[in-house]
Amino acid sequence: MSQLRIGIAPSSLDVEGLDYVRNAEQLGVDSLWSPEAWMYDALTPLAYFASVTETMRLATGCVQLGARSPAMLAMSAFALQKMSAGRFILGVGTSGPQVMEGWHGVPFDRPVTRTSETIDIVRMIASGERLAYAGKVHELPLPDSQGRSLRSPVADADLPIYIASMGPANLHLTGAKSNGWIGTAFMPESADVFVDPIRAGAEEAGRSLDDIELTVATTLEFTDDPECAGRRHADGYAFTIGAMGSSSTNFYNQAFTRQGFGEAIEEVQALWQAGDREAAAKAVPIEIGLHTNLIGSDAEVAARLRRYQDAGIATLRVNVGGDTSVERIDALARLMDLLDSPT
Numbered sequence: 001m002s003q004l005r006i007g008i009a010p011s012s013l014d015v016e017g018l019d020y021v022r023n024a025e026q027l028g029v030d031s032l033w034s035p036e037a038w039m040y041d042a043l044t045p046l047a048y049f050a051s052v053t054e055t056m057r058l059a060t061g062c063v064q065l066g067a068r069s070p071a072m073l074a075m076s077a078f079a080l081q082k083m084s085a086g087r088f089i090l091g092v093g094t095s096g097p098q099v100m101e102g103w104h105g106v107p108f109d110r111p112v113t114r115t116s117e118t119i120d121i122v123r124m125i126a127s128g129e130r131l132a133y134a135g136k137v138h139e140l141p142l143p144d145s146q147g148r149s150l151r152s153p154v155a156d157a158d159l160p161i162y163i164a165s166m167g168p169a170n171l172h173l174t175g176a177k178s179n180g181w182i183g184t185a186f187m188p189e190s191a192d193v194f195v196d197p198i199r200a201g202a203e204e205a206g207r208s209l210d211d212i213e214l215t216v217a218t219t220l221e222f223t224d225d226p227e228c229a230g231r232r233h234a235d236g237y238a239f240t241i242g243a244m245g246s247s248s249t250n251f252y253n254q255a256f257t258r259q260g261f262g263e264a265i266e267e268v269q270a271l272w273q274a275g276d277r278e279a280a281a282k283a284v285p286i287e288i289g290l291h292t293n294l295i296g297s298d299a300e301v302a303a304r305l306r307r308y309q310d311a312g313i314a315t316l317r318v319n320v321g322g323d324t325s326v327e328r329i330d331a332l333a334r335l336m337d338l339l340d341s342p343t
Contacts, residue, residue, distance in 0.1 A: 004308065006028075007318065020329065023325075027332055027333055028336050032058050033061030035061055038099060043060060043076050046058045058087050065106060066114060071131065073122060077090045078126075085327070090122070090160065090162070091180075092119070092163060097249055112167075114137070115165075120135070126154065145175050166183075166252070174212065181214050191312065195209070198214070219294065223297075226300060234281075235282065238272055294316075306340065320332050
C-alpha cells in the first residue's frame with residue numbers, strides 16, 4: 001500500500017500527552033492537530049509540542065475565525081512557524097453560531113467571506129506588504145481612525161493555510177485559496193460530495209486539486225466485532241447531529257444530508273431536541289459509524305485505508321481508541337504497520 005500520511009491529536013496536555021506525541025513521532029506519525037472548541041485554545045499547545053518534536057508537522061485543527069483579529073492570527077502563526085523550524089500549518093475554520101455568539105460574543109455572519117478575507121490579510125502580512133485592506137468584513141486601517149498601515153518585520157511567506165470546510169461555498173473557497181482541506185463527516189463512499197467543489201474551486205482559480213492536501217478525520221478501533229463498534233460510534237454521532245449547532249444551522253447535518261442521510265438526520269435531531277437522547281442515538285444509521293471510521297480487523301482496517309486512498313485523501317487525522325497511552329500507542333503502531341504493508 002502506498003503511503004497515506006497519519007496525523008493525530010494530543011491525547012492530553014500533560015506529561016502523559018507529551019509522551020504520547022513523542023512516541024507517535026517515533027512511529028512515523030506525520031502531523032499533530034491541535035483542536036479548538038471551548039476548552040483549550042489551538043495555538044498554545046503547539047508551542048509546547050514544538051519543543052519536544054523534530055519532524056512532525058504541527059497544525060491547528062482549527063482556530064476559530066472571529067475569535068482573533070487576522071493580524072493577531074498572523075502574529076501567532078509567525079511565532080509558531082519560527083519556533084517549530086517551519087513545521088507549522090495554520091488551520092482555520094468558522095466554527096458555528098453557538099460557539100461564536102455564545103462563547104466569543106462575535107456575530108456569526110458571512111462565514112465564507114470572513115474566511116476568504118482572513119486568508120487574504122494573513123497572506124498580505126506574510127508577504128511583507130504594508131497592511132491595507134478594504135473588504136466587506138475587514139477594513140484596515142480602521143476608517144476615520146488614527147490607525148496606520150503597518151508592515152511586519154518578521155513576515156513568513158511560506159506559511160501554509162488550510163481550511164476546515166463542509167458546505168459547498170466554503171469547499172469551493174478551499175479549492176481556490178487554501179493549501180489544504182481539514183475535512184470531517186467524510187465517508188469515502190460519497191467523497192465526491194466534498195471533493196468535487198474543492199476541485200471546481202481550484203480549477204476556477206487556475207489551480208489543480210493536487211495543489212490542496214486533503215485531510216480528513218477518522219477514529220481507529222481494532223475489534224473482532226465491527227458491527228458492535230460501528231453501532232457504538234454511530235450512537236456517538238447523536239450529540240453532533242442534535243447539539244452541534246442550532247436547529248437551523250448545523251453544518252454536520254447538512255454534510256450528512258448531502259451524503260444521502262437526510263431523513264435519518266432530521267429524525268435524530270428531532271428526537272435529541274425533544275429530550276429523548278437514547279432514541280436519538282439509536283436512530284443514527286450504523287453506516288455513519290462504520291464509514292467515517294477505521295473499524296475492524298487488520299484486513300478490514302486495511303481495506304478502509306485503501307478506500308480513503310482511492311478517494312484522493314492524503315492525510316488521515318486519526319483519533320486513536322484506547323483507555324491508556326500504552327493501548328493507544330499499540331493501536332497506532334499496528335496502523336503504521338498496515339500502512340507499510342506492500343498489499
